[in-house]
Amino acid sequence: MSKILSLSSLFLMSVMGLIGCNNVTASNNSTNNSAVNKVSATIPAQTKSSPAVQIVIGNYVSEGYSKRQQGYDWVAVMVRANDNNKDGINISVRARSDIKKPTCTFDGSATLMGQDHAHGFVFHSTINDSRAFFQFKDDKLIIDSQDKYAFNRFCSGGGSIVGEYQKLEGSLELN
Known part of the structure; x- marks a missing residue:
């Protein structure tokens, strides 16, 4: 007991x-x-972007952007740093929305794949089960994919965001 x-x-x-x-x-x-x-x-506020990311951030536009006042179609690509990945970028694609409904809309991210003198900075991502490439060289952006139809679902009327875009000096006018 x-x-x-x-x-x-x-x-x-x-x-x-x-x-x-x-x-x-x-x-x-x-x-x-x-x-x-x-x-x-000791907790960092955000990840510092790599030098490659700092170089490529900006706004890129298709050829028709300079003739938008005459009613030409155009597409803009906004490239921003990804705060969660120092070698990553966020990509937003928008088509003109001032006269008609936008024909292309895309939001995604990509990671630095490599850099060399011949190709510039190349970022990659997976879009619709296909490898997509975002190549930045000489103030130009080229968007391409292993599957030529991977980007078609982001545009209406059979369009695609695959193509070449020029880096824009100054501010971007989406309307």
Whole structure:
């Protein structure tokens, strides 16, 4: 009987000890606050973009953009850094929307595949189960894919965003 009483007492003291551990009180102790500040200061705000990404970010437009006032169709490609991947870019494609409904819309991301003098910076992604390539060289962007139809679903009327785009100096006018 005394053995059962001892075990019960031991169990009860253990439970009370665990419950006591959950009680937390706020402290104005500067040592505790500085420890918290040190921990939060080590968390990075965002991933810094690689030099390749910094070079290619910008707006690219199709040939018809310069003649948009005359009613020509055009497509714009906005390239931005991907905050979650230092070698990644986010790509948004928009067609004119000022006179009619946009014919092309695409939002995706790509990762740096490589760089050399002959090809410039090449990024890749998988689009509709096909390897897509985004090649940046001499202020031009070339969008291509292993499957020539992979980008067709992003445009109406049989169009595609595959093609060549010129880097735009100045601001982009989507309307």
